[in-house]
Amino acid sequence: MATSYLDKKFSLWDWLTTVDHKKIGTLYFFAGIFYFAVGGLEALLIRIQLMYPMNDFLDGETFNQVMTMHGTTMLFFAATPLLFAFMNWVVPLQIGARDVAFPFLNSLGFWMFFFGALLTNSSFFLGGAPQAGWTSYAPLALDYKGTDFFVLGLQISGAGTIMSAINFLTTIFTMRAPGMTLLRMPLFTWSTVVASALIMFAFTPLTGALFLLMFERMFDAKFFDVAAGGNVVLYEHIFWIFGHPEVYLLVLPAFGIISDVIAAISRKRLFGYHSMVFATVLIGFIGFMVWAHHMFAVGMGPTVNSVFGIATMLVGVPTGIKVFNWIFTMIGGKVQFNTAGLFAVSFIPSFVIGGITGVMLASSAADFQFHDTYFVIAHFHYVIVGGIVQAIFAGMFYWWPKIFGKMLNETLGKWMFWLFLIGFNLTFYIQHYLGLWGMPRRVFTYLPNQGWDTANFVSSVGAFFMTAAVILLVINVIVTFARGEKAVQDPWYGRTLEWSIPSPPPEYNFARTPIVRSNDPWWYEKMQGKKEMQYAEPLAEIHMPNPSIIPMIMAFGTFIAGYGFIYSSWFGVFLGFGITGVCMFIRSIKDDHGQHVHPEGLHVEKGVHHSA
C-alpha cells in the first residue's frame, strides 16, 4: 500500500503551512463550499422576501445588503475558489508534474483569498454590508460604509487570484512531462491556461477600478465628482472590462471539466479536440471585446451599441462548436449516467438556454427592454448555475475518488441531481417571463396583482429544492468521509494522466515522471496492453518544496492593513503592511532550496534525509 499525501497525521500546523498543491486545492475547496453555503443562504433569504408581494421579511436596506453580498460571494468567494480547487488538484496531475511552479506563491494566493473573503463578510457585523450591488457602481456605492469592505476585501482576494493565475500559467508552460505537448493537454488544463490569462488581464482592471473607488471614498479624490468634471461612466467601463471576462474565466474551466467528464463517461476520445482548444482560446479572446453590452442603456449611441452587440453575438460561434463537439462525443459512445455524467449531460441544455438568452440580450435594441429586469437574472443564472455550478458538481463526483480516495455515494448523488435540476429550472425558467412582464431586478418588494405573484411564488419554491439538494451534498460528503467506499486507482476507466497514479496520490504525485505518447495518454497505454505508464527516468530522490507559514502571515498583514484603511487608522495600515513587508524581507533573504524525499520503493539506508 503506497503512502498517500493524506496519510500524514492530521495537524492544523500542517494545513496552515502546506505548499502541496493537492492540499491547497482542498483548502480552496472547503473555503469555497463554505462561501457557497453562505451565498446560498443569502439567496434563500432573497427568495423568501420575494415569495409574496409586499412581504416584510427583510427591509429594503437589509435586502440590498443580502442581494449585494449574494452576488459578490457567489462570484468571488465561491465559484472562483471552487474552480481554483480543481485547478490545484488536477492540473499538475494532468500534465505529469510533481508540483506547481511557485508553491509558496500558490499558498500565498490562497491565504489572500481567504482573508479578503473574511474581511468583506465581516462587514455584516461591523455596521452593515455593502449594498450597491456586486457591480458597486459609482456614485451609488460612494454613499455606503459597506463599500469600503467590498473594495478592500476584493482588492486583497483579487491580488491572490492574480498570483494563482500566474502560478498556473507558469506551471503549465514549464513543467509538463516529456511528450505532453501543448496540443496533447487535456481540455481542463487548456481551459486553465485561458482562464488564467483572462484573470491576468481582467482582474488587473478590477484592481484599478477598486483603487479609484477607494481613493474617492477615503482620500476624497474627484474621479466621480461630476460637479468637478468627473465622470461616472468611466467606472462602468472599467468595471465591465473586468466583468465580462470574469464570467468567461469562470465558465471556461467549467467547459474544461465538462469536456473531460463527457469524454470519460462516453469511453470515447473527445470529438474535435483541436477545434475545442481553438474555441476555448477564441472565446477568451472575444471575451475582451464585448464589455459594453452591459451598458447598452447608458447612451453610448447606436453605432457603439451595434458594434458591441455584433461582437457579443460572435461569441456564440465558438460556443456552438463546443456544444456540438460534446454531443458528438456522446454519440456512439457507451455513455455512463453516473452522477458526474448526469450533471455533465444536463449542463449542455442548461448552458445553451443561457447562451441563447445571451444572444437575445446582445440585440441592443431589444436590450433596452430586457435590461435591468428579471430576464437578465434568468440569463446569467442559466449560465452560472446551470453551467458553472453543475460543472463543479460534475467535477466533484468525478475527481473526488482521486483526491480523497473514496467514492461519493451515487444514490445520494442522483437524488441530489434531480432535486437540483428541478429546483434550478423552477426558480429561473419563470424568471425569463417575469422579466418580460416587466419586473425589475434588484427591488426588495413589489405590489400585488401585476401578474407577478404566482411566478414569484414558483420561483421561491424552486429555491427550496436547490437548498435540499445542497444539504444532500453536504450529507454525502460527511457520509463518504465517515464510511465511503474505497476508490480504486482508475474508477471511471479514465483517459488522462491523473488516473495512472494511486488514489489518493503520493505527496510527489509521480514517483517517476511519465512519458506521454498520445492525447489521452493513460488510455493509450491501456490500449497498448500496458499496466502502467512508460517512464522518463529511473526511480530516484525527488526534490520537493519546504512548507512555510510565511504566506499566511504575509496575507494576514494585508488583512490588518485593510481594516486600517477602512477605519482610517494609519497605525493599522503601517502595522499591516509592516507585517507583510517583514515577511517579504525574510522570504527574500532566506535561501530556500527545498528538500529531497525518497519515493516508495527506492531503497536507501534508512528513513528520509533532508539536504539542501
Next chain:
Amino acid sequence: MSTLDFKANGLPAHPEKATQEGRAKLVGFWLYMSAEAVLFATFFGTFMTFRNSVNGGPTGAELFAIPMVFTATAILLVSSLTSVFAIMAMQRNLASKMRFWFAVTVLLGASFLGLEVYEFVEYVHEGHTFTSSPFGSSFYTLVGFHGAHVLFGVLWISTLLLRNINRPIDTYVAPKYYVASLYWHFVDLVWVFIFTIVYLFGMVG
C-alpha cells in the same frame, strides 16, 4: 544540485536560466509584468479621460517644466542602462562589478524619487493636489503609482545587494538579480509612456 554546474568563467552562459526554478521565475515574471501593464493601462486610461478636467485649477501646460521632467527621464533611462551593465557583469561572473552597477542603479533610482517628491511639493504649492480636480486625482494616481514602483525597486535591489554582499554568483541567486533588473526595465518603460502621455502631451495642451 545543478548549482555547481560550472562552465566558462565558472558559470553557465545564462546562469539565470540554468535551473528549472530559474526558468520558471523568468516565465512567471514576464507574466506578472504583462498583468501589471494592464493595471497601468487602466490608470493611463483614467488619466486621459481627465487630463483636461482641471476644475478651475492649473493645467498641465501651466504646471509642467521641461528641464525637471527631462532630467528625471534621463536619470531613469541611464539607470536602465546601468542595470544592463550589471547583468552583463553577472553573466561573466564578475560579482563586484555587478554590485557596483546595481548600486549605481539604486542611487539613480533614489535620486529620481527625490526629484519626484520635489516636483510634487511644487505642484501642491501651485494648487494642483490630489483632491483639487479629476485631473489632479488621476495624475497623482498614475504618477504616484509609478513612483511607488520605483521605490519598491530601490528597496528590492538594495536588499538583494546587502543580502548577497559577500556571496559569489551562482545559479540560485542569478535569477533573482535578473528578475530584479527586468522589473527595473519595466518601471523605466512605464516612465517613458508617462513622459510622453502625461508630460509631453500635457505641455502642448
